[in-house]
Amino acid sequence: MPTLELTHASSNWFLAGLSYVGFCMLWLAAFVTALGRTARSQREAAAGGLLGGVAFSLACMIVGLGLLANIEGVAGTEIPMLFLAGEISPVLAAGISVMILIGIYTTAIPLLWTVSSRFFEDRTPGFRYSTLVLAGAGILIGLNLPFSQMVNIVYVINGYVGVLLLVMMLVSTGRRIWSRRREESAAAV
Known part of the structure; x- marks a missing residue:
């Protein structure tokens, strides 16, 4: 691996891992919060969060191990998982390509x-113009910046x-717990 030119998210593994945790937090916070509201109980929400976290972690480890096992082949590719799918089957690679395009679309549109x-208020001229300008800027950046660099940034x-x-979130939760405990202590006295 030291002889390969690989794109790095950070200068060391700890910061890269921390960045990935933060990325997942930022992108999943709103979704998980809305999903948690649909839980029938706090226990169900906790169990779903735990099982989902474990399943997601296992999937990440499988992907990471797959990439490491094929590091020489995927090094320098723009979309390593697509390369691996192509090594298995061209049909699988075509399916993965469609999934990637759908993933990009379903991520970009809600963010836009x-x-x-x-x-701007939805469906107003200002909303439409800002959406067109932002979409145009995204297209220009996407056409001029290699996918791997854009994703890395x-x-x-x-x-x-x-x-x-x-x-x-941790500070807010800590303050809330601390405040609740002080109130309980004051009520007990």
């Missing part, structure tokens, strides 16, 4: 809507913002 809706920035969000 979220940004535009922060500045976006994921790392999102990761560190997500770490900040995680710290703020």
Whole structure:
């Protein structure tokens, strides 16, 4: 591996791992919060969170091990998982390509809507123009920046913002617990 030119998310493994945790926090926080509201009980929400976290971690480890086992083949490729799928079967690679395009679309559209809706009311001319300008900027960036570099920049920035969000959530939860305990102590006296 030391002889291969690999794209790195950070200068060391700890910061790269922290960035990935933050990325997952940032992108999944709203979804998981909305999903948690549909749970019938706190126990069900906790069990779902635990099982989902374990399943997600196992999937990440399988993908990571698959990439490491084929590091010489995937080094320097823009989409390593697509390369691996192509090694297995061209039909599988075609299916993965469609999945990637759908994934990009279903990620980009809600994010684009979220940004535009922060500045303009939905379905107004300002909303439409801002959406077109942002989409155009995204297309220009996407056409001029290699996919792996773009993903590396976006994921790392999102990761560190997500770490900040995680710290703020932990501080807020800690304050709430501390406040509740002080109130209980004061009531007991």
